Amino acid sequence: xGQYDHDGKRKVLPLLPLRGITVFPYxxxxxxxxxxxxxxxxxxxxxxDQYIFLVTxxxxxxxxxxQEDIYNVGTxxxxxxxxxxxxxxxxxxxxxxxxxxxxxxTKDEPYFEAxxxxxxxVVDIEQDQQTLLEKEALMRSVMDIFEEYVKLNNRISSDIxxxxxxIDDPGQLADIIVASMFIKNQHKQQILEAFDPMKRLEIxxxxxxxxxxxxxxxxxxxxxxxxxxxxxxxxxxxxxxxKAIREELGDKDGIIEEAExxxxxxxxxxxxxxxxxxALKETERLIKMPDGSSEASVIRTYLDWILALPWNQETExxxxxxxxxxxxxxxxxxxxxxxxRIIEYLAVRQLTNTMKGPILCLVGPPxxxxxxxxxxxxxxxxxxxxxxxxxxxxxxxxxxxxRRTYIGAMPGRIIHSMRQAHAKNPVFLFxxxxxxxxxxxxxxxxxxxEVLDPEQNNSFRDxxxxxxxxxxxxxxxxxxxxxDTIPAPLRDRMEVIYINGYTDxxxxxIAKRYLIPKQIKEHGLxxxxxxxxxxxxxxxxxxxxxxxxxxxxxxxxAKICRKSARRxxxxxxxxxxxxxxxxxxxxxxxxxxxxxxxxxxxxxxxTGLAWTPVGGDTLSIEVxxxxxxxxLELTGQLGDVMKESAKAALTYIRSKSEDLNIKDDFYxxxxxxxxxPEGAIPKDGPSAGITMATAIVSALTDIPVKKDVAMTGEIxxxxxxxxxGGLKEKVLAAYRxxxxxxxxxxxxxxxxxxxxxxxxxxxxxxxxxxMDEVLEHALxxxxx
Numbered sequence: 001x002g003q004y005d006h007d008g009k010r011k012v013l014p015l016l017p018l019r020g021i022t023v024f025p026y027x028x029x030x031x032x033x034x035x036x037x038x039x040x041x042x043x044x045x046x047x048x049d050q051y052i053f054l055v056t057x058x059x060x061x062x063x064x065x066x067q068e069d070i071y072n073v074g075t076x077x078x079x080x081x082x083x084x085x086x087x088x089x090x091x092x093x094x095x096x097x098x099x100x101x102x103x104x105x106t107k108d109e110p111y112f113e114a115x116x117x118x119x120x121x122v123v124d125i126e127q128d129q130q131t132l133l134e135k136e137a138l139m140r141s142v143m144d145i146f147e148e149y150v151k152l153n154n155r156i157s158s159d160i161x162x163x164x165x166x167i168d169d170p171g172q173l174a175d176i177i178v179a180s181m182f183i184k185n186q187h188k189q190q191i192l193e194a195f196d197p198m199k200r201l202e203i204x205x206x207x208x209x210x211x212x213x214x215x216x217x218x219x220x221x222x223x224x225x226x227x228x229x230x231x232x233x234x235x236x237x238x239x240x241x242x243k244a245i246r247e248e249l250g251d252k253d254g255i256i257e258e259a260e261x262x263x264x265x266x267x268x269x270x271x272x273x274x275x276x277x278x279a280l281k282e283t284e285r286l287i288k289m290p291d292g293s294s295e296a297s298v299i300r301t302y303l304d305w306i307l308a309l310p311w312n313q314e315t316e317x318x319x320x321x322x323x324x325x326x327x328x329x330x331x332x333x334x335x336x337x338x339x340x341r342i343i344e345y346l347a348v349r350q351l352t353n354t355m356k357g358p359i360l361c362l363v364g365p366p367x368x369x370x371x372x373x374x375x376x377x378x379x380x381x382x383x384x385x386x387x388x389x390x391x392x393x394x395x396x397x398x399x400x401x402x403r404r405t406y407i408g409a410m411p412g413r414i415i416h417s418m419r420q421a422h423a424k425n426p427v428f429l430f431x432x433x434x435x436x437x438x439x440x441x442x443x444x445x446x447x448x449x450e451v452l453d454p455e456q457n458n459s460f461r462d463x464x465x466x467x468x469x470x471x472x473x474x475x476x477x478x479x480x481x482x483x484d485t486i487p488a489p490l491r492d493r494m495e496v497i498y499i500n501g502y503t504d505x506x507x508x509x510i511a512k513r514y515l516i517p518k519q520i521k522e523h524g525l526x527x528x529x530x531x532x533x534x535x536x537x538x539x540x541x542x543x544x545x546x547x548x549x550x551x552x553x554x555x556x557x558a559k560i561c562r563k564s565a566r567r568x569x570x571x572x573x574x575x576x577x578x579x580x581x582x583x584x585x586x587x588x589x590x591x592x593x594x595x596x597x598x599x600x601x602x603x604x605x606x607t608g609l610a611w612t613p614v615g616g617d618t619l620s621i622e623v624x625x626x627x628x629x630x631x632l633e634l635t636g637q638l639g640d641v642m643k644e645s646a647k648a649a650l651t652y653i654r655s656k657s658e659d660l661n662i663k664d665d666f667y668x669x670x671x672x673x674x675x676x677p678e679g680a681i682p683k684d685g686p687s688a689g690i691t692m693a694t695a696i697v698s699a700l701t702d703i704p705v706k707k708d709v710a711m712t713g714e715i716x717x718x719x720x721x722x723x724x725g726g727l728k729e730k731v732l733a734a735y736r737x738x739x740x741x742x743x744x745x746x747x748x749x750x751x752x753x754x755x756x757x758x759x760x761x762x763x764x765x766x767x768x769x770x771m772d773e774v775l776e777h778a779l780x781x782x783x784x
């Protein structure tokens with residue numbers, strides 16, 4: 001178009017945007033005008049010289065168009081007639097004069113006014129013989145093919161042929177023909193923007209060829225279905241028409257080419273049979289979709305998901321057991337059960353080569369390294385690692401996705417994670433599986449049953465995909481703080497491995513091997529910048545942290561590194577030694593009193609052991625006996641079960657009062673007050689039964705309880721002792737507190753094999769099956 005700029009004539013004219021119509025030079029047409037701006041433009045043109053610039057809107061639905069909503073090329077036209085119609089509408093008759101291009105919009109209120117450059121093509125008079133022949137041939141070809149088009153299209157009068165025979169201007173010929181055709185405005189605009197007359201004829205020739213082919217296909221389709229057209233056949237007919245129109249319009253940059261690309265990718269992807277059939281079916285649906293259909297976008301997204309998933313891609317497992325064991329030991333200290341289970345899995349995998357992925361549930365308090373174990377397992381097996389936190393997940397669709405009937409539907413997080421893994425056999429970690437909940441949107445725990453069942457997960461169906469996806473080769477790992485809050489059917493599908501709290505010695509080793517080097521590196525320090533002895537680390541553990549894991553220990557080490565970094569920068573020192581004497585300078589006043597038992601034997605004070613979600617703890621249970629009327633007072637935020645244990649203990653003591661040298665009527669004349677310190681913390685469970693019974697007996701007999709004895713066990717009315725849970729955590733808490741003797745139920749004796757050898761060497765375990773045995777070992781001078 002630029003070739004005509006040098007001799008283009010500039011004009012400033014009112015501009016009228018047209019909806020659904022394109023005006024050409026030599027064309028006389030009438031249309032109705034109702035928009036205020038358009039009427040104002042007409043009035044301005046009538047006041048001037050009756051010339052107006054008509055240009056087509058890109059989207060006829062836009063009611064108040066701006067410059068970007070209209071095409072840049074239109075037609076300068078002359079208004080022939082105006083007729084006012086009812087309802088403030090004007091019917092106008094115009095004649096197209098010449099093409100023009102908008103250089104700028106000079107005014108947009110109260111009507112559009114544009115600075116125009118006429119761009120009508122100029123034919124070189126001194127054309128050579130060859131060019132004249134080419135022009136003549138092209139004009140004849142266009143007229144011949146247009147004549148064929150008129151014969152096939154019964155909506156155009158054959159009189160038009162007579163009117164164009166005498167035209168010898170190629171540009172005029174093209175304009176008159178295209179003005180009479182029923183084609184889309186985009187194609188008409190394409191011809192309007194062709195300023196070169198010969199180029200205009202060439203474009204018209206291509207359009208006529210396509211239209212003729214479409215009309216021929218329409219005739220074939222009409223003939224094929226005319227005889228038996230009912231509701232179903234009518235739909236088929238319309239789809240065939242649409243398909244034919246798309247193909248014959250040469251939709252090379254649109255849906256057809258896109259569908260072909262999808263088909264090629266589907267054939268190369270090596271998809272399972274059912275998945276391939278579904279994908280090809282959706283591709284055929286895509287071809288039949290109309291332009292701009294929202295459903296087409298849904299199909300594209302669906303196909304993209306199918307092609308992105310690892311239906312057959314796998315990573316090769318590292319089956320070298322020694323190398324795997326070495327990697328696990330490098331990353332974590334202790335945790336022998338977990339490591340042993342992974343080695344067993346690999347050993348069986350080597351022998352069978354078809355073993356389904358196990359579902360391991362790592363249960364333990366916060367900070368013991370459950371999540372990092374999962375990462376380490378993935379690294380040791382040479383597998384991809386994906387992580388999904390289930391804490392607070394309430395919606396079943398988070399697991400299984402939404403059906404495609406919903407707007408904005410997407411697959412669930414299982415399929416999302418598998419796409420992210422790029423392999424069908426990753427290590428998949430479900431974190432905090434005990435924190436799932438449910439509401440009106442469904443129960444995600446129930447949706448997890450299929451995922452975590454080795455008998456079902458080889459054909460897991462996501463609601464969005466609605467296709468079976470094989471999860472059987474995934475090594476599923478789950479983590480939880482408390483196994484009791486996991487629904488029973490879900491827990492049944494998992495192999496639970498308990499990761500208990502660490503002993504002080506284990507924490508020291510973890511700090512030396514992992515935490516201190518890691519924090520020194522993260523804080524930009526050198527290995528020799530900080531010196532810290534084992535005793536210093538033990539002081540940090542005992543005085544500044546109270547936890548089963550090592551998370552707070554790492555924070556305290558990081559705090560020391562930060563303060564050391566500041567000293568190194570400010571004071572220009574080369575290295576810093578942190579010891580027990582200057583530890584308070586770095587970490588402040590000690591927060592806890594680990595390692596200290598009662599200073600002397602006390603009457604009515606007994607050390608009990610408790611389990612908490614963050615590990616074990618010690619409880620001092622205190623009993624006071626006063627003159628009164630036999631009331632039993634319980635304080636310290638005790639739960640119902642613990643209150644019942646206290647009542648059971650009191651009933652046992654009443655039944656044994658003679659043997660215990662206690663007055664028979666003590667329950668009438670004495671008030672008993674049982675208190676468990678740290679009253680703001682709720683406490684419950686039956687395992688403090690023997691502790692409360694011992695404290696009551698001590699208070700009633702004035703016999704002190706040995707200061708270095710702790711105990712745990714449930715009591716019955718007859719003084720039998722029943723087993724309890726969480727023994728390892730409770731023992732570790734007692735060991736940290738400096739307890740030398742721990743009384744446990746006889747039936748818990750088998751659990752002592754799980755206790756660390758170092759603890760067993762320093763603690764004397766006494767097993768008891770009755771209260772008599774407990775009192776014998778707990779009271780300082782035996783029972784009077």
